[in-house]
Amino acid sequence: MTSDTTATTTPSEDRAGDDRLGDDPGTARPSGPAGPSRPPHSRARRIRRGLAWTAAGVVLVAAGGGWWAYRHLSGNIDSVDLDQAIGTDNRPAKVVANARNVLVLGSDSRAGANGELDHGDVSGARSDTAMLVHIPEGRARATAVSIPRDTLITRPECRNGAGKTVPEAQRVMFNSVYTLAGPACVVKTVEQMSGIRVDHFVEVDFAGFKGLVDALGGVTVTLDRPMTGTKGGLKLDAGTHRLNGTDSLKFVRTRYGYGDGSDLGRIGLQQQFMLAMLAEIKKQDAFGNPARLYKLADAGTKSLTTDKDLASLAALSDFAQSLKGVDPGTMETIMLPVAYDKVDRNRVVVAQPQASLLWEALRTDQKIPALAKDSPAKG
Structure with missing residues (x-):
């Protein structure tokens, strides 16, 4: 005789059945006797949770390090508000919206780390190098115009860094403007000379220049004649040389012992070195290598x-990225056309009509006519 029976489960069996359902409802856990030990899936969850917290910690540390690096590098940069220093009413109008004009200054300041470098017997600070770099609208081919530091110019009225008014003066040397009134007045002087709106200015002193070259591991230059090292300058044979930061600084400052020994002759060396440095940066793909980029940025x-508009690492980086299409091999280097002064043959004056033709071509983003490149005083 048979009888119908109803299957029943005990409370412990119910718990075992519940435990067989893990995080994934479609996955059953192996059944086993109930006990105080945690199931294997619970341990796996703890491991995953630990790994997640570890990964989050690494991300936070990396982000914190990146933020520290950003703040550190941005904190290295000093800045000047050109509109405030010059006055918006005293500046030329912008003609070609997407073209850029950057005034690059190399100063021989003796402050800070610069005091450890050899400056000869000269005190104070001057604009040792001045180049107006024009970057056309298409960012394809740039032009750098060097302004001889011995050029006699009319200095406009300016306010120096302390807010004191420096009066207008005629027939003063171009590099004295920086000494008396600072970089904003140099910008104002160049704008009044050229009629060109200077969008940005970048000033690097001796220590920064030396550090930048060393961070690159040196720069390669080629000389077609020996550099004799006269008056404490650099001594090099004709040919190709790899220069470290110290020798590079001597190279761009060499006046005597190469060419005619004039300041005009030195401009050729400075332009040659600038192109060699840009080629080195491009060769090393510095902007595509984060470690090398940080090293360069820290040094520079x-x-x-x-x-003010370039005074952060982000702004400098964005501007640098916008220039990646500029090929140093096609960059044109020109000296502002000058003639020897009739009163003092050791000084030069701006040559006309050459200079006006040059400035107008740059201002309107046009091809520079051949006459605009013809300087009566050549060096």
Whole structure:
């Protein structure tokens, strides 16, 4: 005789059945006797949770390190508000919206780390190098115009860094403007000379220049004649040389012992070195290598002064990225056309009509006519 029976489960069996359902409802856990030990899936969850917290910690540390690096590099940069220093009513109008004009200054300041470098017997600070770099609207081919530091110019009325008014003066040397009134007055002087709106300015002093070259591992230059090292300058044979930061600084400052020994002759060396340095940066793909980029930025920003709009690592990086299409091999280097002064043959004056033709071509983003490149005083 048979009888119908109803299957029943005990409370412990119910718990075992519940435990067989893990995080994934479609996955059953192996059944087993109930006990105080945690199921294997619970341990796996703890491991995953630990790994997640570890990964989050690494991300936070990396982010914190990146933020520290950003603040550190941006903190290296000094800046000047050009509109405030010059006055918006005293500046030329912008003609070609997407073209850029950058005034690059190399100063021989003796402050800070610069005091450890050899400056000869000269005190104070001057604009040792001045180049107006024009970057056309298409960002394809740039032009750098060097302004001889011995050029006699009319200095406009300016306010110096302390807010004191420096009066207008005629027939003063171009590099004295920086000494008396600072970089904003140099910008104002160049704008009044050229009629060109200077969008940005970048000033690097001796220590920053030296550090930048060393961070690159040196720069390669080629000489077609020996450099004799006269008056404490650099001594090099004709041919190709790899220069470290110290020798590079001597190279761009060499006046005597190469060419005619004039300041005009030195401009050729400075332009040659600038192109060699840009080629080295491009060759090393510095902007595509984060470690090398940080090293360069740390070296370069330690002694850097810019206008307010470039005074952060992000702004400098964005501007640098916009210039990646500029090929140093096609960059044109020109000296502002000058003639020897009739009163003092050791000084030069702006040559006309050449200079006006040059400035107008740059201002309107046009091809520079051949006459505009013909300087009566050549060096």
